[in-house]
Amino acid sequence: MIALNNSKTWTFFSFLIALVLIVPVLVMLVGGVNASTELFSHLWQTVLPTYLKNTLFLGCLVVVLSLFFGVSSAAIITYTNIVFKKQLRWLLMLPLAMPAYLIAYIYTDLFDYAGPVQRSLRAWFNWQSPNDYWFFDIRTLPGAAVMLALVLFPYIYMLTRGAFEQQDQNLIRASRTLGFSLRQSFFRVALPLARPAIAVAASLVLMETLADFATVQYFSVNTLTTAIYDTWLGYGDLAAANALASVLMLLILFVVLAEQKSRAGLRHQSTRPSFTRELIQLSITQQLFASILCWSLVILGFLLPFVLLISMALEYSTAAQLTVLLETGVNSIKIAVIAATITVILALFFGLYQRLHQHKYRAIPQQLSGLGYAVPGTVLAMALLSTFGPIDHWLNSLLEQFGLPEPGLILSGTLFAIIFAFVVRFSAVANGTIVSGIKQIPHSLDYAPATLGAGLKRTLFKVHLPLLTPAIMVAWLLVFVEAMKELPAVLLLRPFNFETLSSQIYQLISDEMLEQGALGAILIVVFGLLPIVLLNTKKETS
Amino acid sequence: MSSLLSIKQLSVVLQNSTILSKLDLSLAQGEILGLVGASGCGKTTLLNTIAGFLKPSQGVIDIDGNIIVDESRYLAAEKRHIGVIFQDYALFPHLTVKANVAFGISHLPKTEQNQRIEQLLAILKLSELSESHIHQLSGGQQQRVAIARALAPQPKLLLLDEPFSNIDARLRNELMLEIRQLLKQVNTTAIFVTHNKDEVFTFADKMAVMAEGKLLQFDSPATICQQPNSYQVADFLQLGSWLPCQLSNNEVKTLLGVLPYNNEQSLLGEGEHKYSLLVKPSQLNLQSDSVKVNAQVEYVSVTEQGYHYHFSSLVDGDLSFTKLSLYSEEVLELKQQVELSINSHTPLVYGIG
Numbered sequence: 001m002i003a004l005n006n007s008k009t010w011t012f013f014s015f016l017i018a019l020v021l022i023v024p025v026l027v028m029l030v031g032g033v034n035a036s037t038e039l040f041s042h043l044w045q046t047v048l049p050t051y052l053k054n055t056l057f058l059g060c061l062v063v064v065l066s067l068f069f070g071v072s073s074a075a076i077i078t079y080t081n082i083v084f085k086k087q088l089r090w091l092l093m094l095p096l097a098m099p100a101y102l103i104a105y106i107y108t109d110l111f112d113y114a115g116p117v118q119r120s121l122r123a124w125f126n127w128q129s130p131n132d133y134w135f136f137d138i139r140t141l142p143g144a145a146v147m148l149a150l151v152l153f154p155y156i157y158m159l160t161r162g163a164f165e166q167q168d169q170n171l172i173r174a175s176r177t178l179g180f181s182l183r184q185s186f187f188r189v190a191l192p193l194a195r196p197a198i199a200v201a202a203s204l205v206l207m208e209t210l211a212d213f214a215t216v217q218y219f220s221v222n223t224l225t226t227a228i229y230d231t232w233l234g235y236g237d238l239a240a241a242n243a244l245a246s247v248l249m250l251l252i253l254f255v256v257l258a259e260q261k262s263r264a265g266l267r268h269q270s271t272r273p274s275f276t277r278e279l280i281q282l283s284i285t286q287q288l289f290a291s292i293l294c295w296s297l298v299i300l301g302f303l304l305p306f307v308l309l310i311s312m313a314l315e316y317s318t319a320a321q322l323t324v325l326l327e328t329g330v331n332s333i334k335i336a337v338i339a340a341t342i343t344v345i346l347a348l349f350f351g352l353y354q355r356l357h358q359h360k361y362r363a364i365p366q367q368l369s370g371l372g373y374a375v376p377g378t379v380l381a382m383a384l385l386s387t388f389g390p391i392d393h394w395l396n397s398l399l400e401q402f403g404l405p406e407p408g409l410i411l412s413g414t415l416f417a418i419i420f421a422f423v424v425r426f427s428a429v430a431n432g433t434i435v436s437g438i439k440q441i442p443h444s445l446d447y448a449p450a451t452l453g454a455g456l457k458r459t460l461f462k463v464h465l466p467l468l469t470p471a472i473m474v475a476w477l478l479v480f481v482e483a484m485k486e487l488p489a490v491l492l493l494r495p496f497n498f499e500t501l502s503s504q505i506y507q508l509i510s511d512e513m514l515e516q517g518a519l520g521a522i523l524i525v526v527f528g529l530l531p532i533v534l535l536n537t538k539k540e541t542s
Numbered sequence: 543m544s545s546l547l548s549i550k551q552l553s554v555v556l557q558n559s560t561i562l563s564k565l566d567l568s569l570a571q572g573e574i575l576g577l578v579g580a581s582g583c584g585k586t587t588l589l590n591t592i593a594g595f596l597k598p599s600q601g602v603i604d605i606d607g608n609i610i611v612d613e614s615r616y617l618a619a620e621k622r623h624i625g626v627i628f629q630d631y632a633l634f635p636h637l638t639v640k641a642n643v644a645f646g647i648s649h650l651p652k653t654e655q656n657q658r659i660e661q662l663l664a665i666l667k668l669s670e671l672s673e674s675h676i677h678q679l680s681g682g683q684q685q686r687v688a689i690a691r692a693l694a695p696q697p698k699l700l701l702l703d704e705p706f707s708n709i710d711a712r713l714r715n716e717l718m719l720e721i722r723q724l725l726k727q728v729n730t731t732a733i734f735v736t737h738n739k740d741e742v743f744t745f746a747d748k749m750a751v752m753a754e755g756k757l758l759q760f761d762s763p764a765t766i767c768q769q770p771n772s773y774q775v776a777d778f779l780q781l782g783s784w785l786p787c788q789l790s791n792n793e794v795k796t797l798l799g800v801l802p803y804n805n806e807q808s809l810l811g812e813g814e815h816k817y818s819l820l821v822k823p824s825q826l827n828l829q830s831d832s833v834k835v836n837a838q839v840e841y842v843s844v845t846e847q848g849y850h851y852h853f854s855s856l857v858d859g860d861l862s863f864t865k866l867s868l869y870s871e872e873v874l875e876l877k878q879q880v881e882l883s884i885n886s887h888t889p890l891v892y893g894i895g
Contacts, residue, residue: 174628
C-alpha cells in the first residue's frame with residue numbers, strides 16, 4: 001500500500017518535537033559521561049558502592065517478591081476453582097492504585113514501637129521494654145522491598161493472567177493426551193509459555209523500583225534516587241547529582257535491553273482465542289492456602305491501608321485542611337490537565353504521522369518520544385535542570401546585554417519544567433493507547449476518503465479523529481492520572497511555594513503527619529483507581 | 543476381527559442441549575474412520591468425548607478391552623493413551639521440533655526416547671528440522687511434527703480433528719496418502735473429522751455420517767456412496783440430483799421415464815408421501831436435437847469434466863424438477879430445450895416428507 005502523505009513540514013516537526021523531548025536526557029548523559037574522573041572516583045570511594053548495592057539489592061528483592069505474589073495469584077485465578085474467584089480477579093489489581101510511600105507510612109505507623117500492634121502486644125504479655133521481646137523493624141531495606149512489592153505485584157499479576165487467558169487451551173489438551181495431568185501441564189506448558197509476559201512485567205516492576213524515591217527516602221534506605229535528591233537539594237552539587245542520575249539511567253537502560261534480549265527468542269504468544277478452560281480442582285487445604293495468599297495481597301496491598309486512611313480522614317480532617325487540600329488539588333489538576341492534553345496531542349501527531357506518512361523512518365519520532373517512560377522522575381528532573389538551567393542563564397545574560405529586564409528562570413523555575421517532564425515521562429502511555437486505537441482503523445479507511453475527493457485535513461477530522469475518540473479519551477485519562485500521582489519530578493522541579501497533592505502528602509509523611517493530609521491521600525488513591533476500573537471494564541467488555 | 547474401539551449408547555448433554563444422542567460405533571485395530579457431517583452435528587464433540595475432554599451423560603467407551611468410560615468409571619485424558627492431532631496442531635511454540643516429539647515420552651530412558659524420536663522424524667522427513675522452532679516451519683511441516691508427537695507415545699487410538707483443513711490444496715492429497723501409509727505401517731487405529739467427503743475417500747477405510755448428534759450411516763465409503771441409507775446421507779454427500787417420483791405397481795414413475803422398483807429394497811420411512819429418486823449425472827442421457835423436449839437449461843458452468851448444466855422441467859406438477867445436474871461435452875445455450883432420459887438402473891428412492 002502507498003502511504004497517503006508526503007508533507008515535509010509534518011516530517012520536520014515530528015522529528016524536531018521528538019528530539020526536543022529526548023534532548024535533555026541526552027544532555028544529562030553526556031554531562032554524566034564527561035563528569036570529571038575525580039568526581040566519579042570521589043563518589044566511588046565514598047557513597048556510590050553502597051548506593052549501588054542497596055539499589056540492586058532492593059530491585060532484586062522487589063522483583064522476586066512481586067514474581068511470587070503476581071505469578072502465583074495469576075495462576076490461582078486462571079487455573080483453579082478458588083472460591084470468590086470473580087471478586088478476587090479484579091480486587092487483586094487494586095494495590096496498583098496505592099502509592100508505595102503511603103503504605104510505607106501506614107505500616108510504619110502500625111508496626112513501629114509506638115504503634116498499636118506493639119502497644120497491644122506489650123499490654124497483653126506485660127512486656128516492659130524492647131529488650132523483653134523481638135519485633136521486626138519495618139524501616140529497613142527488606143521492609144521497603146515488601147512495601148514496594150505489595151503495590152507493584154499487580155503489574156505481574158495482570159500481564160501474567162492476561163498471558164494465561166490468551167493461551168490456546170488446545171496446548172493444555174495436547175499435553176494431557178501426552179500423559180500429563182492438568183497440574184503438570186500447567187507447569188510444563190502454560191508457565192513456560194507465559195515467560196515473555198512475565199519478563200515484561202518483571203522489568204516494569206524493576207524500573208518502577210529503581211525509580212522509586214519516596215518510599216526509600218522515608219525508610220532512610222540510601223539508593224541512587226535518594227542520593228540524587230540529597231546531592232542536589234541538600235548539597236547543591238549539580239555535577240555530582242547529574243553523574244549519579246547518569247549511573248541510574250544506565251542501570252535502567254541495562255534492564256530494558258536485558259528484557260528485550262530475553263524476549264527475542266520467545267515470540268510465541270497464542271493468536272487463537274482461548275475457550276472453555278479446565279480448572280484444577282483444589283482440595284480444602286489447598287483452597288485455604290490459595291485464599292489466604294490472594295486475600296492477604298488484597299488486604300495488605302489495598303483494603304487495610306485504604307480503610308486506615310479513611311479512618312484518619314474522618315478523625316483528623318478540619319476545615320483549614322480542606323482549604324489547603326482544595327488549593328493543592330487545583331494545582332495538581334491544573335498541571336495534569338495541561339500535561340495530559342499536550343501529551344495526547346503529540347501522541348496523535350506522531351501516531352498519525354507513522355500511519356499516514358510515507359517517510360522511510362516515520363516510526364522514529366514516536367519511538368523517540370516513548371523513551372521517556374523508562375527515565376525515572378528524579379533522573380528526568382536532573383536532566384531538565386541541567387538543560388534548562390544553562391538556557392535560562394544564557395537568556396538572562398543576553399537580555400541583560402541589551403539592557404532589558406531579566407525574566408528569571410522561565411524554563412527551569414516555572415511550571416513549564418514540570419509539564420515538560422510529565423509530557424516526556426508519560427508520552428509512552430499516550431502513544432500505546434493511541435497506536436492501538438489507530439490499528440483498529442482498517443487501512444481501507446485511509447484511502448476511501450481520497451476516492452471521495454477528501455484531502456488529508458478532511459480525512460483526519462472527519463474520519464480518523466472521530467474514530468479515535470475513545471482512544472483519545474482513554475489516553476488522556478491515563479496520562480492525567482499518572483500526572484496526578486507523580487512525585488519525584490514535582491519535588492525537584494516545582495517553583496517556590498508551589499505544592500501539588502502528591503508533594504504535599506509526601507511533605508506531611510516526611511513530617512510524620514499524614515493524618516493531616518489523609519483526605520488528599522485518599523484522593524490520590526481514588527485517582528489511581530480510575531485507570532484500573534477503566535482497564536477492567538474494557539477487558540470485561542471485550 | 544475384534545474391536546479396538548467400541549462405543550455404546552453414548553450421549554452428551556451440554557447446557558441442557560443434547561449434542562450426541564445414543565451413539566454406537568466400533569472400529570477394528572488399524573482401521574481408519576472418516577467422520578463427516580454438517581457443522582454443529584457433533585463430530586468434534588464425539589472426538590473430545592473419546593479423548594477425555596468432555597464427560598458424557600451416558601454410554602460406554604471401551605478401548606482395547608478396557609472400559610474407559612461407563613456409569614461408574616471416567617478415566618482422565620492423560621491416562622487413556624489416545625493421541626490427538628488438533629486442527630491448529632497445538633504444537634508447543636517454546637520447544638523445538640525434537641522437544642515437542644519427546645514431550646509425551648519423557649518418562650522413557652533417554653536412549654529409547656532418542657531412538658523413537660529419530661525413527662519418527664526420519665519417517666516423517668523431519669530429521670533436518672529437529673532443532674528448529676515451530677514458527678520456523680511451514681504448515682505441512684508443522685502437521686508432520688504434530689503427527690510425530692502424537693505417535694511417539696504409541697497411542698492405541700489416534701484422533702485427528704480436521705487435520706487437512708489448514709493445508710494448501712495442492713499438498714493436501716499428497717500428505718493424506720503419506721499419513722495413511724504411515725498409520726497403516728504402524729497399524730494405528732484412527733478417527734478423523736472432516737467436512738470434505740473427498741478426504742474420506744482418500745484417507746479412510748470406514749466412513750460415518752453424522753447429523754444432529756446421531757450416527758446416520760456407518761460403513762465403507764464405497765458402500766455409503768452406492769447405498770446411502772437415507773435422504774439426509776445422500777443429500778449431505780451430494781451424491782446426485784433429486785428427481786421427484788411416484789411409486790406404483792413395482793414401478794418408479796418420473797417425468798424422464800419409468801424404472802422397475804423392488805419394494806424389498808425400500809428405503810422409505812413410515813408415513814412418507816413424497817418421494818424423490820436419487821439420480822447421478824452418469825445415469826442421465828441428453829438429446830439436444832430431439833423434438834420430444836422435456837427440460838431446459840437453467841445454468842451453465844465450465845468444469846474439468848466438461849460443461850456442467852442444471853435443468854428444469856418444462857411442465858409444472860408433482861413430478862416437475864428444478865435443478866437436475868448433468869455433465870456433457872456438448873455446448874448448450876441458456877434456456878435451450880432438450881430431451882432428458884434416465885438409463886436403466888436399480889433406483890434409489892427416498893421419502894422426503
